[in-house]
Amino acid sequence: MAVNERDPVTGRETTGHEWNGIKELDTPVPRGVLIFLIVTHLWAIAWWFVVPAWPLGTTYTKGLLGVDQKTTVEARLADGLRQRASWTTRLETEPYDSLLADEALMRTVRRTGRQLFGDNCAACHGRDAKGGTNYPNLTDDDWLWGGGPDLIEQTLRVGVNTAHPESRVGQMPAFGRERMLDRDQVRNVAAYVYSLTHPDFSTPQTVATIEAGKEVFATTCTPCHGDDAKGNREVGAPNLTDAYWIYGGTLDTIIASVHGGRRGHMPTWDERLTKAEIRALALYVHDLGVKRP
Structure with a gap:
Protein backbone atom coordinates (compact mmCIF):
# COMPACT_ATOMS: atom_id res chain seq x y z
CA MET A 1 0.00 0.00 0.00
CA THR A 61 15.84 30.99 42.36
CA LYS A 62 13.79 33.60 44.23
CA GLY A 63 11.56 34.68 41.34
CA LEU A 64 10.69 38.21 40.28
CA LEU A 65 7.78 38.40 42.76
CA GLY A 66 9.73 36.89 45.64
CA VAL A 67 6.56 35.24 46.98
CA ASP A 68 6.27 31.62 48.10
CA GLN A 69 4.19 29.55 50.50
CA LYS A 70 6.81 29.80 53.24
CA THR A 71 6.76 33.59 53.32
CA THR A 72 2.98 33.61 53.01
CA VAL A 73 2.54 31.30 56.00
CA GLU A 74 5.10 33.24 58.04
CA ALA A 75 3.25 36.48 57.31
CA ARG A 76 -0.07 34.97 58.33
CA LEU A 77 1.41 33.58 61.53
CA ALA A 78 2.89 36.95 62.39
CA ASP A 79 -0.45 38.60 61.72
CA GLY A 80 -2.17 36.05 63.96
CA LEU A 81 0.31 36.71 66.76
CA ARG A 82 -0.33 40.44 66.48
CA GLN A 83 -4.06 39.87 66.74
CA ARG A 84 -3.61 37.58 69.78
CA ALA A 85 -1.16 39.88 71.54
CA SER A 86 -3.90 41.89 73.21
CA TRP A 87 -5.06 38.96 75.34
CA THR A 88 -1.93 36.78 75.45
CA THR A 89 -0.09 39.68 77.08
CA ARG A 90 -2.79 39.82 79.72
CA LEU A 91 -2.48 36.09 80.29
CA GLU A 92 1.24 36.44 80.86
CA THR A 93 1.10 39.42 83.21
CA GLU A 94 -2.21 39.69 85.06
CA PRO A 95 -3.16 37.75 88.23
CA TYR A 96 -5.62 34.89 87.89
CA ASP A 97 -8.34 36.64 89.91
CA SER A 98 -8.41 39.44 87.35
CA LEU A 99 -8.48 37.02 84.43
CA LEU A 100 -11.26 34.89 85.95
CA ALA A 101 -13.38 38.00 86.51
CA ASP A 102 -13.27 38.95 82.81
CA GLU A 103 -15.95 36.81 81.17
CA ALA A 104 -15.09 38.03 77.66
CA LEU A 105 -11.48 36.92 78.14
CA MET A 106 -12.60 33.60 79.63
CA ARG A 107 -14.64 32.87 76.52
CA THR A 108 -11.45 33.25 74.51
CA VAL A 109 -9.58 31.11 77.03
CA ARG A 110 -12.17 28.35 76.74
CA ARG A 111 -11.85 28.26 72.94
CA THR A 112 -8.05 28.41 72.96
CA GLY A 113 -7.69 26.11 75.97
CA ARG A 114 -9.90 23.48 74.38
CA GLN A 115 -7.63 23.38 71.32
CA LEU A 116 -4.46 23.32 73.42
CA PHE A 117 -5.90 20.56 75.59
CA GLY A 118 -6.87 18.49 72.57
CA ASP A 119 -3.40 18.85 71.04
CA ASN A 120 -1.37 18.19 74.20
CA CYS A 121 -3.40 16.62 77.01
CA ALA A 122 -6.22 14.56 75.48
CA ALA A 123 -3.96 11.58 74.74
CA CYS A 124 -3.91 10.79 78.48
CA HIS A 125 -6.87 12.63 79.97
CA GLY A 126 -9.30 12.13 77.06
CA ARG A 127 -10.99 14.72 74.85
CA ASP A 128 -13.57 15.31 77.59
CA ALA A 129 -10.83 15.58 80.27
CA LYS A 130 -12.53 12.85 82.31
CA GLY A 131 -9.43 10.68 82.32
CA GLY A 132 -9.55 6.93 82.57
CA THR A 133 -7.75 4.07 84.27
CA ASN A 134 -4.39 5.40 85.55
CA TYR A 135 -5.19 8.98 84.42
CA PRO A 136 -7.05 11.46 86.65
CA ASN A 137 -10.39 13.03 85.86
CA LEU A 138 -9.87 16.81 85.58
CA THR A 139 -13.56 17.72 85.71
CA ASP A 140 -14.47 16.50 89.21
CA ASP A 141 -12.62 19.18 91.21
CA ASP A 142 -10.80 16.45 93.20
CA TRP A 143 -7.11 17.32 93.16
CA LEU A 144 -3.85 15.88 94.42
CA TRP A 145 -1.95 19.17 94.54
CA GLY A 146 -4.84 21.61 94.65
CA GLY A 147 -7.13 22.88 91.91
CA GLY A 148 -6.42 26.61 91.85
CA PRO A 149 -5.15 27.89 88.48
CA ASP A 150 -1.82 28.90 90.05
CA LEU A 151 -1.24 25.34 91.30
CA ILE A 152 -2.38 23.84 88.01
CA GLU A 153 0.05 26.15 86.22
CA GLN A 154 2.87 24.91 88.44
CA THR A 155 2.00 21.28 87.74
CA LEU A 156 1.89 21.97 83.99
CA ARG A 157 5.19 23.80 84.12
CA VAL A 158 7.28 21.35 86.18
CA GLY A 159 5.40 18.07 85.70
CA VAL A 160 5.09 15.15 88.09
CA ASN A 161 8.02 12.81 88.72
CA THR A 162 10.06 14.37 85.92
CA ALA A 163 13.67 15.46 85.56
CA HIS A 164 12.67 19.10 86.08
CA PRO A 165 14.51 20.50 89.14
CA GLU A 166 11.22 21.75 90.59
CA SER A 167 9.17 18.69 89.62
CA ARG A 168 6.33 17.61 91.84
CA VAL A 169 7.22 14.26 93.39
CA GLY A 170 4.60 11.73 94.40
CA GLN A 171 4.94 8.01 95.00
CA MET A 172 3.03 5.30 96.80
CA PRO A 173 5.54 2.83 98.28
CA ALA A 174 5.31 -0.84 97.37
CA PHE A 175 4.50 -2.01 100.90
CA GLY A 176 4.00 -5.64 99.95
CA ARG A 177 6.66 -6.08 97.29
CA GLU A 178 9.28 -4.34 99.42
CA ARG A 179 8.18 -6.44 102.45
CA MET A 180 7.28 -3.46 104.63
CA LEU A 181 3.97 -5.23 105.26
CA ASP A 182 3.21 -8.92 105.18
CA ARG A 183 0.46 -10.49 103.09
CA ASP A 184 -2.21 -10.29 105.80
CA GLN A 185 -1.37 -6.68 106.64
CA VAL A 186 -1.68 -5.69 102.97
CA ARG A 187 -5.09 -7.31 102.70
CA ASN A 188 -6.27 -5.91 106.03
CA VAL A 189 -5.32 -2.30 105.30
CA ALA A 190 -6.83 -2.59 101.81
CA ALA A 191 -10.08 -3.83 103.39
CA TYR A 192 -10.08 -0.87 105.75
CA VAL A 193 -9.54 1.63 102.92
CA TYR A 194 -12.24 -0.07 100.84
CA SER A 195 -14.68 0.18 103.76
CA LEU A 196 -14.23 3.97 103.88
CA THR A 197 -16.19 4.33 100.64
CA HIS A 198 -18.25 1.14 100.99
CA PRO A 199 -19.84 1.16 104.47
CA ASP A 200 -21.88 -1.93 103.64
CA PHE A 201 -18.62 -3.89 103.39
CA SER A 202 -18.42 -3.81 107.18
CA THR A 203 -20.22 -6.95 108.35
CA PRO A 204 -19.77 -9.29 111.29
CA GLN A 205 -17.60 -11.43 109.04
CA THR A 206 -15.27 -8.57 107.98
CA VAL A 207 -15.23 -6.28 111.02
CA ALA A 208 -12.15 -7.94 112.54
CA THR A 209 -10.24 -7.60 109.27
CA ILE A 210 -11.24 -3.94 108.95
CA GLU A 211 -10.18 -3.16 112.52
CA ALA A 212 -6.83 -4.85 111.96
CA GLY A 213 -6.41 -2.82 108.77
CA LYS A 214 -7.25 0.39 110.61
CA GLU A 215 -4.33 -0.26 112.98
CA VAL A 216 -2.00 -0.84 110.03
CA PHE A 217 -3.26 2.37 108.43
CA ALA A 218 -2.62 4.37 111.62
CA THR A 219 1.00 3.21 111.85
CA THR A 220 1.86 3.17 108.14
CA CYS A 221 -0.36 5.41 106.02
CA THR A 222 -1.29 8.45 108.12
CA PRO A 223 1.94 10.42 107.45
CA CYS A 224 0.69 10.98 103.87
CA HIS A 225 -3.05 10.36 103.93
CA GLY A 226 -3.74 11.80 107.40
CA ASP A 227 -5.48 10.36 110.44
CA ASP A 228 -8.85 10.84 108.75
CA ALA A 229 -7.62 9.36 105.42
CA LYS A 230 -8.62 12.54 103.60
CA GLY A 231 -5.20 13.01 102.07
CA ASN A 232 -2.75 15.86 101.90
CA ARG A 233 -2.62 18.10 98.85
CA GLU A 234 0.77 19.43 99.88
CA VAL A 235 2.39 16.09 99.07
CA GLY A 236 -0.06 14.85 96.44
CA ALA A 237 -1.62 12.20 98.70
CA PRO A 238 -5.20 11.47 97.58
CA ASN A 239 -8.33 11.54 99.67
CA LEU A 240 -9.32 7.92 100.35
CA THR A 241 -12.78 8.69 101.71
CA ASP A 242 -14.44 9.92 98.52
CA ALA A 243 -15.51 8.09 95.38
CA TYR A 244 -12.71 9.40 93.14
CA TRP A 245 -9.98 6.95 92.17
CA ILE A 246 -7.18 7.11 89.63
CA TYR A 247 -6.21 3.43 89.59
CA GLY A 248 -9.60 2.04 90.54
CA GLY A 249 -11.47 1.63 93.83
CA THR A 250 -12.26 -2.08 93.88
CA LEU A 251 -10.87 -4.16 96.72
CA ASP A 252 -8.56 -6.07 94.38
CA THR A 253 -7.23 -2.84 92.87
CA ILE A 254 -6.56 -1.34 96.31
CA ILE A 255 -4.71 -4.51 97.31
CA ALA A 256 -2.61 -4.20 94.14
CA SER A 257 -1.85 -0.55 94.93
CA VAL A 258 -0.76 -1.31 98.50
CA HIS A 259 1.29 -4.31 97.43
CA GLY A 260 3.01 -2.90 94.35
CA GLY A 261 2.87 0.85 94.92
CA ARG A 262 2.02 3.58 92.45
CA ARG A 263 4.17 6.22 90.77
CA GLY A 264 2.40 8.38 88.22
CA HIS A 265 4.05 10.63 85.68
CA MET A 266 3.10 13.84 83.96
CA PRO A 267 5.52 15.52 81.52
CA THR A 268 6.79 19.03 82.00
CA TRP A 269 5.49 21.60 79.51
CA ASP A 270 7.62 24.65 80.25
CA GLU A 271 9.83 24.04 77.21
CA ARG A 272 7.03 22.89 74.90
CA LEU A 273 4.42 25.59 75.45
CA THR A 274 4.70 29.35 75.92
CA LYS A 275 3.88 31.01 79.21
CA ALA A 276 0.61 32.32 77.78
CA GLU A 277 -0.34 28.84 76.54
CA ILE A 278 0.41 27.23 79.92
CA ARG A 279 -1.64 29.85 81.77
CA ALA A 280 -4.49 29.49 79.27
CA LEU A 281 -4.45 25.73 79.88
CA ALA A 282 -4.38 26.28 83.64
CA LEU A 283 -7.46 28.50 83.42
CA TYR A 284 -9.20 26.08 81.06
CA VAL A 285 -8.59 23.04 83.28
CA HIS A 286 -9.60 24.97 86.40
CA ASP A 287 -12.77 26.06 84.62
CA LEU A 288 -13.67 22.43 83.84
CA GLY A 289 -14.19 21.75 87.53
CA VAL A 290 -16.30 24.83 88.22
CA LYS A 291 -19.91 23.86 88.84
CA ARG A 292 -22.32 26.27 87.19
CA PRO A 293 -26.05 26.68 87.92
Whole structure:
Protein backbone atom coordinates (compact mmCIF):
# COMPACT_ATOMS: atom_id res chain seq x y z
CA MET A 1 0.00 0.00 0.00
CA ALA A 2 1.32 3.42 -0.95
CA VAL A 3 2.11 5.71 1.96
CA ASN A 4 0.63 8.72 0.18
CA GLU A 5 -2.65 7.03 -0.56
CA ARG A 6 -5.68 9.20 0.16
CA ASP A 7 -8.87 8.06 1.81
CA PRO A 8 -11.70 8.43 -0.77
CA VAL A 9 -14.23 9.51 1.89
CA THR A 10 -12.29 12.13 3.90
CA GLY A 11 -9.67 12.98 1.34
CA ARG A 12 -6.92 12.68 3.99
CA GLU A 13 -3.69 10.82 3.45
CA THR A 14 -3.23 7.49 5.21
CA THR A 15 -0.26 6.51 7.37
CA GLY A 16 0.29 3.27 5.56
CA HIS A 17 -1.02 1.18 8.47
CA GLU A 18 -3.81 -1.27 7.78
CA TRP A 19 -5.63 -3.68 10.07
CA ASN A 20 -8.43 -5.95 8.88
CA GLY A 21 -9.00 -3.71 5.91
CA ILE A 22 -9.15 -0.57 8.01
CA LYS A 23 -6.61 2.04 7.03
CA GLU A 24 -5.30 4.61 9.55
CA LEU A 25 -5.75 8.23 8.58
CA ASP A 26 -2.92 10.70 9.05
CA THR A 27 -5.13 13.13 11.02
CA PRO A 28 -3.35 16.24 12.30
CA VAL A 29 -3.62 17.42 15.91
CA PRO A 30 -6.56 19.84 16.24
CA ARG A 31 -5.53 23.50 16.13
CA GLY A 32 -7.21 24.20 19.48
CA VAL A 33 -5.14 21.54 21.21
CA LEU A 34 -1.94 22.90 19.70
CA ILE A 35 -2.78 26.42 20.85
CA PHE A 36 -3.56 25.13 24.34
CA LEU A 37 -0.24 23.27 24.57
CA ILE A 38 1.71 26.27 23.36
CA VAL A 39 0.00 28.63 25.81
CA THR A 40 0.53 26.30 28.80
CA HIS A 41 4.22 25.85 27.96
CA LEU A 42 4.71 29.60 27.63
CA TRP A 43 2.88 30.11 30.94
CA ALA A 44 5.10 27.52 32.66
CA ILE A 45 8.26 29.16 31.34
CA ALA A 46 7.07 32.59 32.47
CA TRP A 47 6.11 31.21 35.90
CA TRP A 48 9.65 29.87 36.38
CA PHE A 49 10.90 33.47 36.28
CA VAL A 50 8.08 34.98 38.37
CA VAL A 51 8.06 32.68 41.45
CA PRO A 52 10.73 30.57 43.22
CA ALA A 53 11.30 27.50 41.11
CA TRP A 54 14.79 26.11 40.49
CA PRO A 55 17.03 24.59 43.18
CA LEU A 56 20.60 25.90 43.13
CA GLY A 57 22.52 23.75 45.58
CA THR A 58 21.95 25.35 49.00
CA THR A 59 19.50 27.95 47.68
CA TYR A 60 16.97 28.41 44.88
CA THR A 61 15.84 30.99 42.36
CA LYS A 62 13.79 33.60 44.23
CA GLY A 63 11.56 34.68 41.34
CA LEU A 64 10.69 38.21 40.28
CA LEU A 65 7.78 38.40 42.76
CA GLY A 66 9.73 36.89 45.64
CA VAL A 67 6.56 35.24 46.98
CA ASP A 68 6.27 31.62 48.10
CA GLN A 69 4.19 29.55 50.50
CA LYS A 70 6.81 29.80 53.24
CA THR A 71 6.76 33.59 53.32
CA THR A 72 2.98 33.61 53.01
CA VAL A 73 2.54 31.30 56.00
CA GLU A 74 5.10 33.24 58.04
CA ALA A 75 3.25 36.48 57.31
CA ARG A 76 -0.07 34.97 58.33
CA LEU A 77 1.41 33.58 61.53
CA ALA A 78 2.89 36.95 62.39
CA ASP A 79 -0.45 38.60 61.72
CA GLY A 80 -2.17 36.05 63.96
CA LEU A 81 0.31 36.71 66.76
CA ARG A 82 -0.33 40.44 66.48
CA GLN A 83 -4.06 39.87 66.74
CA ARG A 84 -3.61 37.58 69.78
CA ALA A 85 -1.16 39.88 71.54
CA SER A 86 -3.90 41.89 73.21
CA TRP A 87 -5.06 38.96 75.34
CA THR A 88 -1.93 36.78 75.45
CA THR A 89 -0.09 39.68 77.08
CA ARG A 90 -2.79 39.82 79.72
CA LEU A 91 -2.48 36.09 80.29
CA GLU A 92 1.24 36.44 80.86
CA THR A 93 1.10 39.42 83.21
CA GLU A 94 -2.21 39.69 85.06
CA PRO A 95 -3.16 37.75 88.23
CA TYR A 96 -5.62 34.89 87.89
CA ASP A 97 -8.34 36.64 89.91
CA SER A 98 -8.41 39.44 87.35
CA LEU A 99 -8.48 37.02 84.43
CA LEU A 100 -11.26 34.89 85.95
CA ALA A 101 -13.38 38.00 86.51
CA ASP A 102 -13.27 38.95 82.81
CA GLU A 103 -15.95 36.81 81.17
CA ALA A 104 -15.09 38.03 77.66
CA LEU A 105 -11.48 36.92 78.14
CA MET A 106 -12.60 33.60 79.63
CA ARG A 107 -14.64 32.87 76.52
CA THR A 108 -11.45 33.25 74.51
CA VAL A 109 -9.58 31.11 77.03
CA ARG A 110 -12.17 28.35 76.74
CA ARG A 111 -11.85 28.26 72.94
CA THR A 112 -8.05 28.41 72.96
CA GLY A 113 -7.69 26.11 75.97
CA ARG A 114 -9.90 23.48 74.38
CA GLN A 115 -7.63 23.38 71.32
CA LEU A 116 -4.46 23.32 73.42
CA PHE A 117 -5.90 20.56 75.59
CA GLY A 118 -6.87 18.49 72.57
CA ASP A 119 -3.40 18.85 71.04
CA ASN A 120 -1.37 18.19 74.20
CA CYS A 121 -3.40 16.62 77.01
CA ALA A 122 -6.22 14.56 75.48
CA ALA A 123 -3.96 11.58 74.74
CA CYS A 124 -3.91 10.79 78.48
CA HIS A 125 -6.87 12.63 79.97
CA GLY A 126 -9.30 12.13 77.06
CA ARG A 127 -10.99 14.72 74.85
CA ASP A 128 -13.57 15.31 77.59
CA ALA A 129 -10.83 15.58 80.27
CA LYS A 130 -12.53 12.85 82.31
CA GLY A 131 -9.43 10.68 82.32
CA GLY A 132 -9.55 6.93 82.57
CA THR A 133 -7.75 4.07 84.27
CA ASN A 134 -4.39 5.40 85.55
CA TYR A 135 -5.19 8.98 84.42
CA PRO A 136 -7.05 11.46 86.65
CA ASN A 137 -10.39 13.03 85.86
CA LEU A 138 -9.87 16.81 85.58
CA THR A 139 -13.56 17.72 85.71
CA ASP A 140 -14.47 16.50 89.21
CA ASP A 141 -12.62 19.18 91.21
CA ASP A 142 -10.80 16.45 93.20
CA TRP A 143 -7.11 17.32 93.16
CA LEU A 144 -3.85 15.88 94.42
CA TRP A 145 -1.95 19.17 94.54
CA GLY A 146 -4.84 21.61 94.65
CA GLY A 147 -7.13 22.88 91.91
CA GLY A 148 -6.42 26.61 91.85
CA PRO A 149 -5.15 27.89 88.48
CA ASP A 150 -1.82 28.90 90.05
CA LEU A 151 -1.24 25.34 91.30
CA ILE A 152 -2.38 23.84 88.01
CA GLU A 153 0.05 26.15 86.22
CA GLN A 154 2.87 24.91 88.44
CA THR A 155 2.00 21.28 87.74
CA LEU A 156 1.89 21.97 83.99
CA ARG A 157 5.19 23.80 84.12
CA VAL A 158 7.28 21.35 86.18
CA GLY A 159 5.40 18.07 85.70
CA VAL A 160 5.09 15.15 88.09
CA ASN A 161 8.02 12.81 88.72
CA THR A 162 10.06 14.37 85.92
CA ALA A 163 13.67 15.46 85.56
CA HIS A 164 12.67 19.10 86.08
CA PRO A 165 14.51 20.50 89.14
CA GLU A 166 11.22 21.75 90.59
CA SER A 167 9.17 18.69 89.62
CA ARG A 168 6.33 17.61 91.84
CA VAL A 169 7.22 14.26 93.39
CA GLY A 170 4.60 11.73 94.40
CA GLN A 171 4.94 8.01 95.00
CA MET A 172 3.03 5.30 96.80
CA PRO A 173 5.54 2.83 98.28
CA ALA A 174 5.31 -0.84 97.37
CA PHE A 175 4.50 -2.01 100.90
CA GLY A 176 4.00 -5.64 99.95
CA ARG A 177 6.66 -6.08 97.29
CA GLU A 178 9.28 -4.34 99.42
CA ARG A 179 8.18 -6.44 102.45
CA MET A 180 7.28 -3.46 104.63
CA LEU A 181 3.97 -5.23 105.26
CA ASP A 182 3.21 -8.92 105.18
CA ARG A 183 0.46 -10.49 103.09
CA ASP A 184 -2.21 -10.29 105.80
CA GLN A 185 -1.37 -6.68 106.64
CA VAL A 186 -1.68 -5.69 102.97
CA ARG A 187 -5.09 -7.31 102.70
CA ASN A 188 -6.27 -5.91 106.03
CA VAL A 189 -5.32 -2.30 105.30
CA ALA A 190 -6.83 -2.59 101.81
CA ALA A 191 -10.08 -3.83 103.39
CA TYR A 192 -10.08 -0.87 105.75
CA VAL A 193 -9.54 1.63 102.92
CA TYR A 194 -12.24 -0.07 100.84
CA SER A 195 -14.68 0.18 103.76
CA LEU A 196 -14.23 3.97 103.88
CA THR A 197 -16.19 4.33 100.64
CA HIS A 198 -18.25 1.14 100.99
CA PRO A 199 -19.84 1.16 104.47
CA ASP A 200 -21.88 -1.93 103.64
CA PHE A 201 -18.62 -3.89 103.39
CA SER A 202 -18.42 -3.81 107.18
CA THR A 203 -20.22 -6.95 108.35
CA PRO A 204 -19.77 -9.29 111.29
CA GLN A 205 -17.60 -11.43 109.04
CA THR A 206 -15.27 -8.57 107.98
CA VAL A 207 -15.23 -6.28 111.02
CA ALA A 208 -12.15 -7.94 112.54
CA THR A 209 -10.24 -7.60 109.27
CA ILE A 210 -11.24 -3.94 108.95
CA GLU A 211 -10.18 -3.16 112.52
CA ALA A 212 -6.83 -4.85 111.96
CA GLY A 213 -6.41 -2.82 108.77
CA LYS A 214 -7.25 0.39 110.61
CA GLU A 215 -4.33 -0.26 112.98
CA VAL A 216 -2.00 -0.84 110.03
CA PHE A 217 -3.26 2.37 108.43
CA ALA A 218 -2.62 4.37 111.62
CA THR A 219 1.00 3.21 111.85
CA THR A 220 1.86 3.17 108.14
CA CYS A 221 -0.36 5.41 106.02
CA THR A 222 -1.29 8.45 108.12
CA PRO A 223 1.94 10.42 107.45
CA CYS A 224 0.69 10.98 103.87
CA HIS A 225 -3.05 10.36 103.93
CA GLY A 226 -3.74 11.80 107.40
CA ASP A 227 -5.48 10.36 110.44
CA ASP A 228 -8.85 10.84 108.75
CA ALA A 229 -7.62 9.36 105.42
CA LYS A 230 -8.62 12.54 103.60
CA GLY A 231 -5.20 13.01 102.07
CA ASN A 232 -2.75 15.86 101.90
CA ARG A 233 -2.62 18.10 98.85
CA GLU A 234 0.77 19.43 99.88
CA VAL A 235 2.39 16.09 99.07
CA GLY A 236 -0.06 14.85 96.44
CA ALA A 237 -1.62 12.20 98.70
CA PRO A 238 -5.20 11.47 97.58
CA ASN A 239 -8.33 11.54 99.67
CA LEU A 240 -9.32 7.92 100.35
CA THR A 241 -12.78 8.69 101.71
CA ASP A 242 -14.44 9.92 98.52
CA ALA A 243 -15.51 8.09 95.38
CA TYR A 244 -12.71 9.40 93.14
CA TRP A 245 -9.98 6.95 92.17
CA ILE A 246 -7.18 7.11 89.63
CA TYR A 247 -6.21 3.43 89.59
CA GLY A 248 -9.60 2.04 90.54
CA GLY A 249 -11.47 1.63 93.83
CA THR A 250 -12.26 -2.08 93.88
CA LEU A 251 -10.87 -4.16 96.72
CA ASP A 252 -8.56 -6.07 94.38
CA THR A 253 -7.23 -2.84 92.87
CA ILE A 254 -6.56 -1.34 96.31
CA ILE A 255 -4.71 -4.51 97.31
CA ALA A 256 -2.61 -4.20 94.14
CA SER A 257 -1.85 -0.55 94.93
CA VAL A 258 -0.76 -1.31 98.50
CA HIS A 259 1.29 -4.31 97.43
CA GLY A 260 3.01 -2.90 94.35
CA GLY A 261 2.87 0.85 94.92
CA ARG A 262 2.02 3.58 92.45
CA ARG A 263 4.17 6.22 90.77
CA GLY A 264 2.40 8.38 88.22
CA HIS A 265 4.05 10.63 85.68
CA MET A 266 3.10 13.84 83.96
CA PRO A 267 5.52 15.52 81.52
CA THR A 268 6.79 19.03 82.00
CA TRP A 269 5.49 21.60 79.51
CA ASP A 270 7.62 24.65 80.25
CA GLU A 271 9.83 24.04 77.21
CA ARG A 272 7.03 22.89 74.90
CA LEU A 273 4.42 25.59 75.45
CA THR A 274 4.70 29.35 75.92
CA LYS A 275 3.88 31.01 79.21
CA ALA A 276 0.61 32.32 77.78
CA GLU A 277 -0.34 28.84 76.54
CA ILE A 278 0.41 27.23 79.92
CA ARG A 279 -1.64 29.85 81.77
CA ALA A 280 -4.49 29.49 79.27
CA LEU A 281 -4.45 25.73 79.88
CA ALA A 282 -4.38 26.28 83.64
CA LEU A 283 -7.46 28.50 83.42
CA TYR A 284 -9.20 26.08 81.06
CA VAL A 285 -8.59 23.04 83.28
CA HIS A 286 -9.60 24.97 86.40
CA ASP A 287 -12.77 26.06 84.62
CA LEU A 288 -13.67 22.43 83.84
CA GLY A 289 -14.19 21.75 87.53
CA VAL A 290 -16.30 24.83 88.22
CA LYS A 291 -19.91 23.86 88.84
CA ARG A 292 -22.32 26.27 87.19
CA PRO A 293 -26.05 26.68 87.92
